[in-house]
Amino acid sequence: MKTNNHQLRQNDLLSSLDPKTRQAIQMQAPQMEAEMMVEIERLQGVVFKGVSKNGLIMATVDGNHQVLDIICDPACKTSDMSLKEMTSYMMEAINEAMYLVDLNIESELSTIQYKYLSRIIK
Amino acid sequence: MFKNSSKVIAAALAASKTPLRAKLPGVARHAGTAGSSSYSAVENPVFDARRFIPGVTTIVSALVGGGVLYLAQEVRKYNDLTQDMKEKFPLPPLVKHHRKEHSSEKEWLIIGRQSPGYALPHQDKKDTQKKQVDTSEIEIKTLGAVLDNESHYDLLPWSPFQIKLFSDNPDEKVVVIDPKHMLGLDLHQIPDSARFEIGIAHKPGFADIVGKDSPFAHLAMAFRLVSDDAKPVEGRVIVTGAEIKKVIKKTNANVCEKQHCDLYRSNCQSASTYGLAEFAKVIHKRAEPTGSETADIKIISGELHALAFDNLSRGVSNNDVVTHQLTYTLPKVLKERGIVALTPDVSSEAHEAPRI
Numbered sequence: 001m002k003t004n005n006h007q008l009r010q011n012d013l014l015s016s017l018d019p020k021t022r023q024a025i026q027m028q029a030p031q032m033e034a035e036m037m038v039e040i041e042r043l044q045g046v047v048f049k050g051v052s053k054n055g056l057i058m059a060t061v062d063g064n065h066q067v068l069d070i071i072c073d074p075a076c077k078t079s080d081m082s083l084k085e086m087t088s089y090m091m092e093a094i095n096e097a098m099y100l101v102d103l104n105i106e107s108e109l110s111t112i113q114y115k116y117l118s119r120i121i122k
Numbered sequence: 123m124f125k126n127s128s129k130v131i132a133a134a135l136a137a138s139k140t141p142l143r144a145k146l147p148g149v150a151r152h153a154g155t156a157g158s159s160s161y162s163a164v165e166n167p168v169f170d171a172r173r174f175i176p177g178v179t180t181i182v183s184a185l186v187g188g189g190v191l192y193l194a195q196e197v198r199k200y201n202d203l204t205q206d207m208k209e210k211f212p213l214p215p216l217v218k219h220h221r222k223e224h225s226s227e228k229e230w231l232i233i234g235r236q237s238p239g240y241a242l243p244h245q246d247k248k249d250t251q252k253k254q255v256d257t258s259e260i261e262i263k264t265l266g267a268v269l270d271n272e273s274h275y276d277l278l279p280w281s282p283f284q285i286k287l288f289s290d291n292p293d294e295k296v297v298v299i300d301p302k303h304m305l306g307l308d309l310h311q312i313p314d315s316a317r318f319e320i321g322i323a324h325k326p327g328f329a330d331i332v333g334k335d336s337p338f339a340h341l342a343m344a345f346r347l348v349s350d351d352a353k354p355v356e357g358r359v360i361v362t363g364a365e366i367k368k369v370i371k372k373t374n375a376n377v378c379e380k381q382h383c384d385l386y387r388s389n390c391q392s393a394s395t396y397g398l399a400e401f402a403k404v405i406h407k408r409a410e411p412t413g414s415e416t417a418d419i420k421i422i423s424g425e426l427h428a429l430a431f432d433n434l435s436r437g438v439s440n441n442d443v444v445t446h447q448l449t450y451t452l453p454k455v456l457k458e459r460g461i462v463a464l465t466p467d468v469s470s471e472a473h474e475a476p477r478i
């Protein structure tokens with residue numbers, strides 16, 4: 001059903017555009033998808049690091065949003081932070097790394113989309 | 123890894139059932155931004171930041187075969203906006219050429235939307251904001267940035283602001299200004315009774331990295347202070363400090379604070395375009411009219427013609443809140459002022475504002 005809706009919406013939109021634009025879209029779209037796929041593959045291997053507010057915890061996350069590592073500074077041992085505080089700082093570090101992943105993906109893929117859209121609109 | 127599309131889609135579906143970020147604080151706010159209440163998967167089949175939340179693999183399912191729909195949708199929105207503005211707006215002033223001159227006076231106030239990450243240190247309130255961001259405060263980064271005075275920020279420092287004041291004079295020059303010419307006023311410090319000429323500021327971004335065709339440019343609202351004893355230049359649009367504050371408050375409420383500043387769907391152009399259209403509304407309802415209101419509104423709406431399509435209309439034609447402002451709210455003002463004829467869809471009471 002979802003595929004049908006997608007197809008209907010697509011046909012409806014395409015039929016409202018002039019033939020030249022329609023042709024340009026059909027030619028550019030596969031190239032755009034291919035370029036985005038390559039970028040996605042690349043982004044999966046990119047690693048992002050997030051640090052907690054107190055700077056004692058660092059989380060490493062890959063482009064697939066998998067947490068690869070969490071490193072606690074040796075100072076954690078000597079500090080008087082509670083277990084609850086510790087987990088809160090871990091969350092901060094992970095959130096920061098996740099945010100960087102999202103931002104990077106969003107930025108890279110949007111740049112590709114912008115490039116192809118500009119070819120059609122111009 | 124992702125050679126077989128059916129495996130990819132299966133993996134994407136599996137990944138979407140384990141949204142790691144959804145378990146973490148700050149995620150809900152990040153996910154629920156950008157005028158998204160009326161946003162559906164069909165509207166942006168290729169790319170939606172929220173699809174990234176479960177993982178990169180999820181994007182792939184949206185990507186395969188979604189390109190045609192995405193491009194068709196964006197082109198259609200762009201065409202619709204072009205058509206709407208052609209029908210509902212007066213023509214922009216015919217500019218003969220854009221001669222440039224350099225400012226020599228400290229008289230410029232530039233208010234734009236930008237990431238708190240650009241805040242310069244040692245600027246009192248701004249310094250606090252920068253410290254909060256620098257300490258990995260995800261909630262601040264994921265909120266839309268507010269409109270603020272550019273002189274507090276080190277934004278794209280390698281290019282100057284180029285300002286075009288709104289005017290009916292086709293010979294109006296573009297003014298190039300440096301930070302030293304900017305007034306360092308916070309919003310609350312602008313005197314209500316002060317008079318400002320209004321315009322748009324343009325700042326090329328990252329041109330040193332991506333070349334002169336960089337799609338990135340920063341847009342902001344520009345105001346030139348008219349001193350008490352000076353006579354305003356004829357043909358320019360004058361607003362008061364109180365009106366500036368009113369417009370910025372509304373723009374912050376409807377664009378900056380509600381939408382994630384993601385550069386493509388909601389950005390500095392969204393805020394500037396929305397804000398400038400809001401000026402037309404504020405001028406229209408001015409309690410003590412000066413007699414220039416109709417001419418001023420006509421000039422502003424004419425300038426919005428060009429502004430709306432700058433940067434491929436990213437942040438305008440693909441932003442429901444801004445599009446609504448341009449194609450419904452502003453045309454109503456134009457009609458009430460007798461500037462343009464009202465088209466049926468504008469007069470319809472059934473026209474709903476986008477939910478934000």
